Amino acid sequence: MSSVERSRLTYAFDAYCGWCYGFGPALHEFAATNADRIELRVLSGGLFTGPRALPVAAYPHIPGANERIAQLTGVTFGDGYRAALADKTVVMDSTDAATGLVALRSQPGANALDAAAAMQRAWYIDGRSLSDAQVYRDLADELGLDADAVAAAYASPATRTAAEADFLQIRRLGVDSYPTLLLHTTHGTDRLGGPVSSADALTHALDQHLATAPAA
Template identity: 85%
Template sequence: MSSVERVRLTYAFDAYCGWCYGFEPALHEFAAANADRIELRVLSGGLFTGPRALPVSAYPHIPGANERIAQLTGVTFGDGYRAALADGTVVMDSADAATGLVALRSQPGASALDAAAALQRAWYVDGRSLSDPEVYRELATELGLDADATAAAFASPAARAEAESDFFEVRRLGVDSYPTLVLHTAHGTDRLGGPVSSADALTRALEQYLAAATAA
């Protein structure tokens, strides 16, 4: 492998996935530490779509899962989110959230990873519905992006179609759980780390791959 060739990675996540929220700090640290040697794309997996797009109260296992996520990753769930859980009426619609990610990442100067993290903060910290168009205006402003253009993109059929394309690509890669970090190799794909991997562990796994690729 030449020194200028970047390793291609795909991060398959869902904005309404608590384990993805727990994994995000480590992934962000890993991506920053290895920015010169990786090319990372972020795709939505579509965890809560169709008949699974239901009020959060329809998933009674979530509070217990959150406790485990917090214990294993150290993330904090915000008061706004806890209030939304207690209320129970917010519908978790991953198609809307995925469309929002498309709307944000398509803006000039946008970082898809930063956009994904902002989506998860909006839900897991503030308890905001990711179906609310106003959320994307606010996130765009927070990320230094054009709020009007982002809102227009969120409402567009093209962004919805691209979100559906994300779902298809994630399935094509064989991913059925989130978060999953996929390493693209000359021979196919491998998984890199797992939901509770630290940034250092992810970097070690990447270096093992690079060493093996160089040896080959």
């Protein structure tokens, strides 16, 4: 592979996916380590949409899953998030969250992976609903983006349509669980690692795949 060719990868995630939150630090390290040879796009999968967009009380398994995520990945869950779980009324709506990701990542200079991580911190640390438009203004400021432009994008029907297109792309790729990291090759797609993979393991997996299947 020449110096100008980059491997194309897709990260299928959901902002309300605890395992994605746990996977985030390793993925960020992997992306930074391999920045000169990969192009990574971040797409939302739509974990809690339609009839599944319900208050957290509808998913009593979440606290137990969080304990396991913390144990296996080392991430921490914030007091604000624990308060939101205890309150039980916050609705997890992945379509709203996916719209927010599109609004952030579409701005000049935006980094989609950083935007995804900032959204997950807003929820898993601060317990802020990702259906709250003010959250995206605050995240825009945090990420050095134009808050007015992000807010306008979040409110735009076209942005919601783009978010729903993410869901369709993920389904077409055959992804049915999150997080999923895919490498696009000349013969299709290959999955790299899993939810508890380290950055080194992801890099090793990339090396192995590229040795046998050069990226498209």
